[in-house]
Amino acid sequence: MTRIATVSAPFDRDLEADFDRIAALIDEAKQRGAELLALPEAALGGYVSDLGGSASPPPAFTVDGPEIRRLASLAGDLVVTAGYCELADSGRYNAAVCVTGDGVLGTYRKVHQPLREGATYAAGDRFEAFDTPVGRIGMQICWDKGFPEAARALAIDGARVIVSMSAWPLSATNRHPDPTEDRWARRFDLFDRARALENQVVWVAANQSGSFGALDFVANAKIVDPGGEVVAATGYAEGLVTADFDLQADIDAHRAGMGNLRDRRPELYGALTRPTLLPV
Numbered sequence: 001m002t003r004i005a006t007v008s009a010p011f012d013r014d015l016e017a018d019f020d021r022i023a024a025l026i027d028e029a030k031q032r033g034a035e036l037l038a039l040p041e042a043a044l045g046g047y048v049s050d051l052g053g054s055a056s057p058p059p060a061f062t063v064d065g066p067e068i069r070r071l072a073s074l075a076g077d078l079v080v081t082a083g084y085c086e087l088a089d090s091g092r093y094n095a096a097v098c099v100t101g102d103g104v105l106g107t108y109r110k111v112h113q114p115l116r117e118g119a120t121y122a123a124g125d126r127f128e129a130f131d132t133p134v135g136r137i138g139m140q141i142c143w144d145k146g147f148p149e150a151a152r153a154l155a156i157d158g159a160r161v162i163v164s165m166s167a168w169p170l171s172a173t174n175r176h177p178d179p180t181e182d183r184w185a186r187r188f189d190l191f192d193r194a195r196a197l198e199n200q201v202v203w204v205a206a207n208q209s210g211s212f213g214a215l216d217f218v219a220n221a222k223i224v225d226p227g228g229e230v231v232a233a234t235g236y237a238e239g240l241v242t243a244d245f246d247l248q249a250d251i252d253a254h255r256a257g258m259g260n261l262r263d264r265r266p267e268l269y270g271a272l273t274r275p276t277l278l279p280v
Helices: 016-030 067-077 143-147 149-158 183-199 249-256
Strands: 002-009 034-040 077-089 091-100 103-109 130-132 135-141 161-166 201-210 220-223 230-233 239-245
Touching: 002 016, 002 183, 002 220, 016 067, 016 239, 034 161, 034 201, 067 091, 067 103, 067 183, 077 103, 077 161, 091 135, 091 161, 103 130, 103 135, 135 143, 135 149, 135 201, 135 230, 143 149, 143 161, 143 183, 149 161, 149 183, 161 183, 183 201, 183 220, 183 230, 220 239, 230 239
Parallel strands: 002 034, 002 201, 034 077, 135 161, 161 201
Antiparallel strands: 002 239, 077 091, 091 103, 130 135, 201 220, 220 230
16 A cells, blocks of 8 residues: 655745745654655745736746755655746746655656746646656646646556646635635636546645735645545645555556546547647
C-alpha cells in the first residue's frame, strides 16, 4: 500500500513562513505514514494577487537553486510536489517540482493560462510523466485540469497518479454566500472527479486556502480514486488528508472491465489537435 497525502494551506510572499509551514506539513505527513505529499500551486512565494494582468510577479527561483535544494532537504525520504515561480533563460514560469532528499525527480511548467495569467508567466509546452519511489506520476497546475487532453496525455505516458496543484479561487462575480455552493468551487470538484474517472488514475488535488490579494481560494484538497470517488478531502478549510492505494492492483482492477485507455480509438481523434474553430 502507498499512503498519499494532500494539502490545503495558505502561502504568500513571506518565503520563510512558507518554508516553516512546509516543514510542519512534511512532518505531519511523515508522522501519518505518507510516502507522497502534494503541496499547492505557488507554495514557494505565493501566487499572483489578481488575474487582471497588472499584479506584481512572485519571487522566481531556478530549479537548481538553493530554494529547491532546501525543499528537497526537508522532504528527506518523502516524495514531495510543490508549486513555485521558475526563473529560466526563456522567462518566468508557473511551475511545479517533485523532489526527495536525493534531489529533483520531475518538473513541470503550466501550459493552460486563465484570464491574464500570461502577463506574469510564460506558458509551458509539454506533459510528461516520470518515475518516483512511489511509482510513475504526472503533474498539472490549476486550470490545466479543465482540459481533458492534458490528463489523458499523462495517463498515456504511464502516470498512475496525477498531482494537480492549484491556487483555485472562488467566483469573482455573483459569488454564492455559501463557499461550498459557489459555482467555481463546484467546477473544481467536477474537474477533479472527471479527470480521475476518465483516465482511471489516482487524482491528487492540492489547493491554496484563505485569501491572497483579490483572490479567495476554495481550499478542498482531495484524493479521488480511479472510479471518480472522493476518498478524502479537507473541505472548505486548511488541512491535510491521506488515503491508501495499491497503485498497481487498485488501478488494474478499475481498468480490467471498462478500460478507458484500452478502448480508445486514437485514429479517430484527429480533430483534437486542430486549432479551435469556435469563437473564444
